[in-house]
Amino acid sequence: MSWVKRSAFTLVVLLIVAFVILATWEPIAAGSGKAPPDRTYSAEIIRDEFGVPKIYGKTDADVAFGVAMAQAEDDFFTLQDVVAMSRGRYGAIAGEEGATFDYVYHLLDARGTATREYPKLPEDSRALFEAFAAGLNQYAEEHPDEVKLTNLFPVNGEDVAAGFVLRQPFFYGLSNVVGPLVAGDDLRKEFGPDIPGFPRDGSEPAKEAGTEHMAMNGVHPLPWGDDAGMLGSNAWAVSPDKSGGPTTLISNSHQPLRGGVAWYELTVESEEGWHFTGANFPGSPFPFLGHNRHLGWTNTVNRPDMADIYKLEMNEASDQYRLDGEWRDLETKTVFLPVRMGPVVLPIPRKIHRSIHGPVIENDNGFFAVRYGGMDSVDQLDAYYRINKATNFEEWQTQMARMAIPSTNFIYADETGNIAYLYNAAIPDRPEDVEANWRSVLDGNRSDLIWEGSVDYEEIPKVINPSSGWLYNANNEPFTAAGASDDIDPESISPILGVELKQTNRSRRAYKLLSESSLLDRANLERIKYDTAYERExxxxxxxxxxxxxxxxxxxxxxxxxxxxxxxxxxxxxxxxxxxxxxxxxxxxxxxxxxxxxxxxxxxxxxxxxxxxxxxxxxxxxxxxxxxxxxxxxxxxxxxxxxxxxxxxxxxxRASTTWEVHDDGRLSLVHGDSFIQWVEWNDGEPVFSRSIQPFGAAITRPESPHHTDQMQLFVDHKLKPVYFWREDVIANAKQRYTVSNGD
The missing domain is CATH 1.10.1400.10 (Aminohydrolase, alpha-helical knob region)
Structure with a gap:
């Protein structure tokens, strides 16, 4: 009997030890992050009646510090998800679904890319990211009870950069490649035209690829699952001649209403010339869209053929692949994905492969390498900063011509009356003289199919100052953007670029309504923006x-x-x-x-x-x-x-795109019209803008008065004023305080 008791006691001890190990291994293995350089920052945050922050600082870096503090005050919950994703630890928070993102983090080598490329950025750009990281660390230090995960902080600029590396490719649909390949499912047909000489057959259409393995429809830090497939937006720019008054820019982004790719509204201003108002995602030190005093832009998602897939020929041991008839070693490493299950975190081993082509995914059908636009680059971090500070179309276009921002259409307008549409995409520079079906899986044995870099700026579709006086995009092809007399001829664009050939109901309606309007003043544009009709097409x-x-x-x-x-x-x-x-x-x-x-x-x-x-x-x-x-x-x-x-x-x-079905049968909107900004430059007058969000500035703070205070305006099709100019900000201030990491 004593032997049985001793055995039972030993078993209990072993179970306790195992529990302790599983409950504590992950933060120990992750280790404490590296803090940014020890610098002191100070920023002033002024909030208006809707709690929207206006962040002021002596330097741009001071402002970036303040941006992090303001974001954390309003949504530290989501910011931590983004930080965990940027360090490959999201599974320790979100369980199996989070571990999927961690797998992609390792697969795309987000950390390796940031480590290699981030130090190459200009010093002033890196200063923004280090200051932003310092702001996150400062908030975490001041609010330890809100921190979700041990050793999540401190973070540094490289951590923030890694989040950009991971997130950007999914806006042009990389999940439609990664998801099916991981699941071993059929790939979806792309929207681009057929390659001459390689017509696509009429084979059985692909099923909803990878949904049983990879689809995730909740609130997440990456656009994935239904959210990725439904990504959209509307954008308009109207010249003074067509509006009968101001140059008008309308930003009408359709994003998830919550999570890591939900919009956060802010205004920034420094004594170094950075003055911009708009919106960004949690984890960014600068706005992604909006306007400064001179110019502005907005974005819509585009879907060119940005990724190529290569079937690798492997040796018997599956540790080498053939390239041009010679065997090369397949890079392989094992990572442990953290998967939270209640109070414990399980370490799940997963092999990560890489070839000269790029990341490699193994499934029941073999080994497949992926090569995609913007791969192994962080240049977008600098490009966004530069266009924030551009003062005219020439400066702005010079930065866009770098092709550093991997994707999304840009609709532009400025104080001088210029309007422009840019089909921005770092489309792979595929060789025109090589015979290959770029719309299909490629032969991984051929090095001549491994392209380098992106096409030149001159090759991508664009329309500048059309005679129609208007431009729009609603996630449609770039060949219907400005009216019949100004639209781009599809035949002028090489099919190898894979520019999508598609329309949406929104694009059909917008094109019709814009074309029928002799005057696009504010009243007519409001009627178009909030249109709820369908074309029978x-x-x-x-x-x-x-x-x-x-x-x-x-x-x-x-x-x-x-x-x-x-x-x-x-x-x-x-x-x-x-x-x-x-x-x-x-x-x-x-x-x-x-x-x-x-x-x-x-x-x-x-x-x-x-x-x-x-x-x-x-x-x-x-x-x-x-x-x-x-x-x-x-x-x-x-x-x-x-x-x-x-x-x-x-x-x-008027987009109500996707929803959750609640227990009472009602459909609660989760994706659709989100951040809306309406910008006007009247001749000889300072820029004026209005905006709205579906909920409020403090999405995850139920105790805040700004958790729901924009909702009624949003459903009533109304906008609130944006206080861009300092005197207006002060006159409408409801809160005013300084944040700093100094003594």
């Missing part, structure tokens, strides 16, 4: 063709077919607007999203109309007891205890 036409083709037996009220037929008939009478006024709006809202998603993600086949109509009917009957409830009862903007009705739908200019 593309996937909308396909859906309605399917509805019209549905056949039903004679009606029997005691069968489920009765409500289904009524729903079909109701939709066929729909007015094609999601304005909360029609009896079919709720049904249409539920139906259209899945058809839009199939087209956005280029799955190659439309959903089954009858199946999706049945789902919509079942949902409405279960939660509302009718198939025609007001759409305003169904679609909601919810935060804390505020619950408001919304208009718009998936892919309308």
């Amino acid at each position: 593309g996937y909308v036409a396909d859906m309605f063709a399917g509805l019209e083709a549905m056949e039903f037996p004679p009606r029997m009220k005691d069968t489920g077919q009765f409500e289904l037929e009524r729903a079909r008939d109701l939709l066929l009478e729909w007015d094609f607007t999601a304005d909360n006024e029609g009896p079919a709006d709720a049904l249409a809202l539920l139906m259209i999203r899945d058809f839009m998603s199939a087209e956005y993600q280029n799955r190659g086949s439309a959903p089954d109309v009858k199946e999706h109509l049945q789902k919509a009917v079942d949902h409405l009957m279960e939660h509302f007891g009718r198939i025609d409830p007001p759409m305003s009862d169904l679609l909601r903007l919810r935060q804390g205890d505020v619950d408001l009705p919304l208009d718009g739908g998936s892919d309308t200019l």
